[in-house]
Amino acid sequence: MATTDSPRKDPDSHRGVSLEHGNSQSISAPPEPAKKQETSWWPWSKAGKLSKVEENLKKQFSGKPGFKQFRRVYRPALPAGSGHPDPEPGSSAAQSAGEDGDDKGTVVKGPDGKYIYVNQFHQQSHKFDDVAVYLSPTNFVPKRLVVQASDRVLDSRDELEKGDWIRSQLAGDVPVVLKVAEWALGPLQRGNALSKLDCAWRVLLVAIPIQVMLAIPGVSDWEEDEVTDTYTDFPGYYWSWPKYAVNYLDMAPSAKQKEKAAEQQKDMFAATLDVRRRAQRPRRLIKKTDHGWVEVDGIAEASLKYIFISYEWSQFKDEGGGNSNNRARRLAEKIAERERCAAFWMDEGLVSKASPADTDYDVYTMCDVIRGASRVAIMLGADTLEARRSWGDRMWTLPEGLLAPGDSLLVCREGDGGQLVLEQIHKTEMTATFWGAADDNGHDSTEGGSATRVLAEHFSGLLSLSRLELLPAAIAALDSKKRNEFTGSDLAYAVMGLLHYRIQRRDADSLFQNLARLSLGNDSDQLVERMLCLLPKAHSQVADSGVAVPVDSSVFEELAGRDEYDTYVHHITPLCQVVGVAEEDETVIIDNCRAMHIRWKGFPRPVVHRSHGFKKTLAAFCIASGLWWLTFSFETAVNYVPYWSGLVENVRLSLIIWVLAAFLLLSLLLSAPSPFSVRRLFGGTVLKSKPSLVAFEGVLPIAELEKLVFGNCTGRLTYAPSATPFARDWRAPRERVGTEPAWVGDPKVPLPALPSPNHHLFTLVDMGELAVCVFAAERPPTVALLCGREGGMLRAVLCSWRFETDCLYRETVPEQGAGAFLMLLKGV
Template sequence: MNDYYNPPAYHQSDSAMPSSNNMSINDGVSLNNDFAAPLTTQQKFNEDDYEVHGVKEPDDNPYRFDADSKLNRLSNNLHLKRVFSWLDPKFFHERAWFSWTSPHSYQLPGHYYRSASGGRLNVYRHRDVFRRKYAGLNDDRYLNPLDGRVEKLCVQTVNELYDADNETTWRRTYIENVSPWLIRLAYWPYSHMPVPSSSSDLTYGLRGSSSTGIGAWEQEQWLHVGLRWLPTCIGLLVLMIFPTDVQGQVRNNGNYDPVPYRYWSYPLCARNFRENKGQTPNPGPFGTANDSRLSERCLRPRLLCFLDRVTESNPRGCLDPQVWIDEHGGCVEPTYIFISYTAENQFERRCADARKDVQSTGSSYCNCLQCRDAASDADALHRIAREAAKSANVAAYWTDQCCMSTDKVELQEDVYRISDVVRGAAKIVIVVGRTGQDRLPPSVTTLDLLREWGTRMWTWPEVLLGPAGEKIQVYTRGGDARAPLEISKMEFPAQVWDDGDVARQLIDNYEGSLALSRLELVVLALECLKRRVERGTTKYLEGDLSYALMGLLRQRPKVSQTDSAFQAFARLSLANDSDRLLERMICLLPLEDSDDSRSSGQHYNHATSDNGQYGTRTVDDESRKRHYWTNLDDCWGAKLWDIEPSCQVAGIGKDDTVILDGAYGATIHWDKFQRVAITTRETWSRMLARYFVRGTPAWFFTGVLTVALSTNNPTGKAIGALFLIVALVTILLSPMLILHIYGGKVWNTQPWLFGFEGHMSLRKIETKIFGFPSDRLSWAPYASNMSHHRVNSEFLDDECEGIDPLLAGENEGGGAQTVSTTGEKLRLFTLVDTNTMTVTTFRAARPPTVALLCGSEGGMQRAVMCSYDWTNQCLWRETVLRMETAALQKMPRIGRVRFGLRRWELELGRSFLQPPD
């Protein structure tokens, strides 16, 4: 064990790790402890003026520095824990480490984030709000509201968890009683009294009729109080000799502790174009018609297949429509039909190499057997298309087989502007069939093939955007081209799609029989596209789902191949007036995805791929992982339009994050409780009790001196005896009087947000904070997905009362399940809000250190609980709670923060550091 106390190279023992804010770097430390850079690690950071520990060897366990301290060396040499464990078993716990700063006793985590990659250590940098710098290995930290530094995260934990192995990535400490010793000692005789049946029975023997009063005491309780009463009175007399501050301090002008955060970096894409990296202060005007950030609309197709232009050299009749217009006088636009089909099992299933060539170069000249067989499918498709065009009496038809550019850049533009082609078509024609088969098997019907076609993500908007009121014709390969199946848009939700309840609302909107709001349109369309893409679809770009949705909206940001699925959606949301969609999404607490969508689509799983010539096939699990943000099912059943945001998304950040501005923020304290300043009403009884208690030492010693000095003076002895009697009576009643002075109803408090891991009863929580339970705290009735409430009819007929979630049937392994933002196990945490005097139990993957109030819903504020990743200066959503609106008055606003919906699980290492003794 002494090996863990060898100081690392260039590291002074007992040096304190400081704090700071921003990006990650590769430090260049190799596995053989040779430095790749010319400077040593310590010299390098000293030159950059960074406060950082040097590294002896490329061991990426950041907790090694905790072990290397003089205090722990001294504890090891003197065997302090073995000697004093009887005095305080928690402080001198066998797995405890010691520190000069609070908390003074804690346990190291059992796991740590791996910071080594490729034989090198990744050292991360951080700059805090006061521009102080910090660099080090990755570990759990938080922003300290007292000095703005990024400090080690230490979480107070209930005894059951503290005594168990620490399998987390954060430090743990035990829950201290922070109340004054005066109040603790006064409550000591009552500490084993009967638990009241209701909160109104907390009288501590002042009322005989109470269930906890004298009338409820049994002989055991009388004996218990009697044995403790006299020692308590003597102890209180001694404590009253030395005046102490019993009340807590009012801080921050009576507000919550702020979040000392400032974002220093550029956004990936700012809402205001002037804020982007590399932009000049005045690059030029950007209006609605000349915004270079948006994609231009396609006024007419790039190419069309004209019926009268089919020749041996041009068997498809492909021609630029402008040429045809010029030939016809320049005033007549060609009418055309839109040919829709699916390549999956139906037409032109090219080989993988050919599809890759199309994706990279825009064309393919592969002549393999599969591609040669696909040629017959193309001939059949165009033959049917020409028949459909003649029947519709139009000049041309459009199909993506030959009416898009072969240039790589132009091809990408054409793919994501097909919606403009659909809008300009005179009719929508769907062609279905089986690959390589001119006759369908008897067991396969046109409707079966149409349902396969309907599972494509890209075919869904083609139906919506087709001409209103026009029936869609369905031609079948090998069928009668003179009698195609005609189906109206209204029939698609019931006969073709399996999400008809949602899709029908969108059909009604585009047919003009129902008017959806902008927000409703995006939400419903997103739900339909999500179902199709999750069944497995051909991926061309990461943001395909958003680019399919883009066809339904007015403003279209330019397609970026580097965007993730979330970034593409965020760009689309910022470009359009979507009623602050992103801001509303942030406030949701998504439910865990059910398997309903998977099971409902199993019938079509063999045909759920898109046109194979544009991308590669993905799997369902990968798609769900990429599109986690599409889960809009809220734990409380709220819809996006039920939420009123109070913040704004100012930009898009890296790694699926946004830049959030204007939210109300407060820091959550996890290391320990603090004494809470409270205001109670001054009554005559409380004022007299305070007067007698505070004057007891003076009266007692005055009486003793007066009696001692008045040996021959009966009057003096009588006066001294009177002082002694008053003092002795007050001393004997002091436990009851002190609890009466510091009890009563709370009129005002200093707002704090306290957190701890695990669960405790309200009585225990009040005892830890205030010294004794006095009906101050209550369970929040509807603050978290674990909250429970019931009707209390003892006084009012329908009074709403919050109850303990664990007593109501919740347990650490059950309850409402939510999506873990990290992919890790959800743990049980408890939040104490001293502003509203409520307690909330919730589950999260890690303890959130910041509460952001981002919007309101149902008369409550949506509090997004975030953990802080100091390595990239990002706040990650862990869970969402509901807080009372009164919290807004005591919570300051916070500037721009980098915010993410999901914190992905990082690679963990096992820490085997064990304290000595």
């Protein structure tokens, strides 16, 4: 994950778009850091006035408290020294979808500095690019994100200066009558005699008001609403054409026309240079004839048996430092004669330099040349471990060793006097010498075997890797080798030699795009879909200052190892489908994925179905009877007392007053338990809860959190035992439930180490499962994508959304028990 001092993204550096076909999302890694500018963040124009864009930015990033929709909020402040990435209005935020200038469905910037967003219903909305936003699930327009935060966050100046979102106080929606009842019963928690007296006078004080509040229709209704299996979906839509689509018909029309025209212009010779086709024979070979070793046409000499020569040029240098071609050529000739082969192939002189297409074909079909050879011989300049390691450390020599026919290779060198010395070595033996897969103790340093060792066993026939295991192992093994980048995607082109289907080289494509389309072309096991569900481990290296600095790595580079949950990629079962690769780097387009909106502005009133028992019935009776007697007392005093006192002479007024006092006392006695009755009416065992996801920034003790959500604490909320890495060390020893970390309840305990200095702690509450989990992310995620399943758990990819790029960015991947989203998946 990329980290940045300012989490804002350059609008002209797009890396993703959002939805396609109504339910397909593109996911991207977090954006790169915005480049700092030398100019001031709010430069004055020539006219001496601020532009609309600058005025808006100054307002939204004031760093001061304010009010938004009648709520007190805390606006973000841009860190000192940061410059706004795009202060000039009128620049385009996205390229037009079509070549004819039609920008329908794109996110563009108008001359007033506002972006134009088009939702799935073709409705346009205009908005400045400023603070973080979310896509409203109710009216489908971008809105500024207001994140509720704990007091620990709001009291920290350092936290308020981080991030580009608006913050507010934690807010719940607890009925007023329940708040009054809990206030009256609050002193009982202290457990001493004075607290009981304090509670007694509070109960008497609120008994009658509680009765009145419960009598007002719609104010404090304790009856339950119907719990439905619904959730708030993410209403995004992806308009742009993908760069590469699994379905050819989903490619951009202009791209299809150009590709078709290019195919028609190809002649028969050009068609043979398509690296996606397997080479039946090498185009050139060096053959022994009566006139010596000469270069011949390998395709014409179809029955010619040849040996493949692999060597490192640096080991055959002459005394002047140049390559000694004669020495390498002479040794190759001896090897071919020794192995009774009439020809050999070596890259020196046989890789054509006639044109880039010829070079590409000879280089990227070299894997076919290796597979078709009689043997593969490794030429060494000296018989030393250093020479062997030097050959094995290069990326391009690894496929030459793995793809060699059989389970062994020839290791050749010149001995004393120029005689040929040959040694046969097994591929698995090479992992301890040539490929250096062993540590200092002689043991494999990776659980289950290093990627190189596993590949050596696979290509030796000792171990069978599935398609799902082969590609991650190949990427990990080749990525650990040294390489001099020529295309920027050499790793992808080296990997494709080990696979069935290959791709054409395109210099404009990034490493991620090449690996993604290579995977989609070879993979029927949904590797990319599984990759979305992984939470890679955070890697860091110690800088010269002694501080650990996070290290960015490609998402493909992490596939061969375990993630933060100790899970391999093949353990995951996808619940979505990748349908293409987007134009933006590290971005894919997914379809058939359940998406859930995450609510940040406050906790809604819980919609639950509770058990109905005798105690709840008794509580309702006490409320009703107390209210009836109270009403009867007032009605008697108002309507009947004047009548009796004036017409009935033998009834004394004092007696009437005592009767009314008795009625009032009885109603007060029946109303006195009203706070307890209210707690029972709004409490009880929760049998079913309406599913939704609510989050806030920071952490809060679970007792205070439950009181905020439900009005009181009876143990309804629990910590998810394995939802995030923070729960790993905080689990009950016997019961499968999480425990509260010490740093949540005690402000004096320092917070745990975060993956990056720009990460924040957030708390997510699953209202359907009533589970709480703490996670770290760079920005508040607004969407949860249910992308996979693993070990009885669901992987929910939490993503933030960028209005200016219309793209979802993966923030983190918590997992939860399948029961947490069981109601959401009905009918899928």
